Amino acid sequence: xxxxxxxxxxxxxxxxxxxxxxxxxxxxxxxxxxxxxxxxxxxxxxxxxxxxxxxxxxxxxxxxxxxxxxxxxxxxxxxxxxxxxxxxxxxxxxxxxxxxxxxxxxxxxxxxxxxxxxxxxxxxxxxxxxxxxxxxxxxxxxxxxxxxxxxxxxxxxxxxxxxxxxxxxxxxxxxxxxxxxxxxxxxxxxxxxxxxxxxxxxxxxxxxxxxxxxxxxxxxxxxxxxxxxxxxxxxxxxxxxxxxxxxxxxxx
Numbered sequence: 001x002x003x004x005x006x007x008x009x010x011x012x013x014x015x016x017x018x019x020x021x022x023x024x025x026x027x028x029x030x031x032x033x034x035x036x037x038x039x040x041x042x043x044x045x046x047x048x049x050x051x052x053x054x055x056x057x058x059x060x061x062x063x064x065x066x067x068x069x070x071x072x073x074x075x076x077x078x079x080x081x082x083x084x085x086x087x088x089x090x091x092x093x094x095x096x097x098x099x100x101x102x103x104x105x106x107x108x109x110x111x112x113x114x115x116x117x118x119x120x121x122x123x124x125x126x127x128x129x130x131x132x133x134x135x136x137x138x139x140x141x142x143x144x145x146x147x148x149x150x151x152x153x154x155x156x157x158x159x160x161x162x163x164x165x166x167x168x169x170x171x172x173x174x175x176x177x178x179x180x181x182x183x184x185x186x187x188x189x190x191x192x193x194x195x196x197x198x199x200x201x202x203x204x205x206x207x208x209x210x211x212x213x214x215x216x217x218x219x220x221x222x223x224x225x226x227x228x229x230x231x232x233x234x235x236x237x238x239x240x241x242x243x244x245x246x247x248x249x250x251x252x
Contacts, residue, residue, distance in 0.1 A: 025089030063140030067094030
């Protein structure tokens with residue numbers, strides 16, 4: 001869970017009582033030392049699952065945070081990668097981490113490595129038109145209420161070239177009655193109470209992003225949707241995948 005280099009309880013409390021944007025500005029310096037960062041054990045299988053869908057020239061990481069998805073796109077795209085987020089603090093951290101990782105090893109970098117740029121924008125109003133072949137997102141969908149999915153998905157659709165792919169992992173929900181199920185239920189309930197009594201709201205609901213309605217919303221936005229099992233992550237006792245890859249392709 002949290003390490004000694006991660007945020008303190010006081011810092012997390014201040015973040016939780018802030019807006020989403022300001023909360024992540026505050027959390028940015030220590031975000032990678034929290035369990036909120038998407039782990040490499042998910043990112044690496046994702047790269048291997050998406051690679052056969054290419055080739056891709058350019059990629060967009062929606063809600064990039066500290067840039068974990070940009071690292072994924074650098075392995076999948078040939079020319080250009082963009083990370084977009086509405087938190088200036090997270091973008092600054094992402095830029096610094098990327099410069100430290102790739103800039104320091106510039107002499108050893110492969111020729112033709114994709115350029116990286118960072119854009120501050122709201123994911124519900126993405127400022128791109130037919131600019132990318134691949135869009136990805138990791139761990140951010142709990143920040144969007146179902147009523148906001150049309151704006152989010154339509155913006156991603158608009159950002160992709162015809163035939164472009166929007167891909168993201170969708171872990172299976174915890175079994176009803178299990179410890180993770182009650183933990184997520186308790187977290188969501190606490191967030192709803194917090195937002196009922198404290199302003200500005202902090203939208204983060206882990207249980208609202210359900211696969212079936214998400215697929216319908218993607219189709220309504222103009223995507224053709226395909227689900228693939230991420231077999232590297234295994235299967236549950238009932239034989240269902242622990243995680244699915246959602247592949248939404250822009251048609252027309």
